[in-house]
Amino acid sequence: MARASDSPAAPRISQPDLPPHLEPAQPSRGADFLQAALDLGGDVNLAHATLEQCTVTADADSIDLTGATILDVDAKDLRVASMTLRNAGIRRLRITGGRIGTLDLSGTRIDELEIRDVRIDYLTLGGAKGSDILFADSTIRTLDMPQAQLTRMRFDRCHTQEVDPRGLRAKDVDLRGLDADTFVDANSLRGTTLTTHQIQQLAPVIAAGLGIQIKD
Template sequence: MARTTGSPTAPRVSPPDLPDEFASADPRRGADLIAARLELAGTADLAHSTLEQCVIAADVDLLDLTGATLLDVDIRDVRAASMPMRKASLRRLRITGGRIGTLDLSGARIDELELRDLRVDYLNVGGAKATDVLIAGCQIRTLDMPQAELTRVGFEGCRSDEVDPRGLRATDVDLRGLDAIAFTDANSLRGTTLTTFQVQQLAPVIATGLGIQILD
């Protein structure tokens, strides 16, 4: 993939556009909520809901946002064992602080997403189409990106044990701020930007992919 001057282009992420006042609301499947504040506990089913200009705080076992539409939403200090957002549509979503066991964004359509100061055991963006994503100050045990289409994605001060990029289609994806112990497939990193040190770490994986035997 040809690189232009100034590549990689940084993600264009802006904070959610939120009102000055919110009305309290209860979660329900298929809800249509505008300017709402949700305080969630236990199990919260918001699958296939539409949330616009909302603020969410959650200490839950399950926060189900499967197939939901989120526009200008701020999620703060979340504690969730599981947070499925499969096939969700996200625009200007910010998740700040807390810990999530499984954050499943597979198949999602994403336009402006910020993840900041989070601990995530398993982050799945497989098959997602995402533009303008910033992940900062996060610890991600396993990051899966198979068949994802990512444009203008950046990492700042992040760590991960394992990254699976198989089938990744990347444009302006900057991995220099991601300290990863292992990438499962270096050949799928076309279109990304790495530091010299990261490339040196990946050399054995790259050699294996090219059929090169390394012996000292």
């Protein structure tokens, strides 16, 4: 079936809904935070916590948000060696500025995620189920998306050294704004949109997957 002329559909991104005043709060595992301002440092355990209408700043070694619920959260200028949101639930999370060593979104359920002007060494979306995701003006050294199910995801002015999409199930995933040095597996890019130049770069990988030998 031919794609619609307006394909790929753009992500539906809105700003986090934040109140005019936020109360400072101290992080703790499993806590419920409503309209709070969190300034994080050291090793932070927020596993299974709920953050609703919150702001986050950080200069931290690690932030553990495993199994957390993230709703209308604005994170700015994060400087974190390791940030884990494994199996978390995200609805409207915006991360702007800063640097993150490892960003683990494995198994995460995502509904509106914006990452802008962030440098990330390693980002994994392994097994994640997400829609309405935007990466802009960011550098991601290694991007892993094995077995992820992603809808309406777009990259604008981003660069990565390596993309591993093995097992990816994609719909309206726009990779035209992602300058990637290497794709590990071209056979898993079904449902994505690429430029002519990107396809030319992928030709050897596609040929290898089809058992075609290229010789001049």
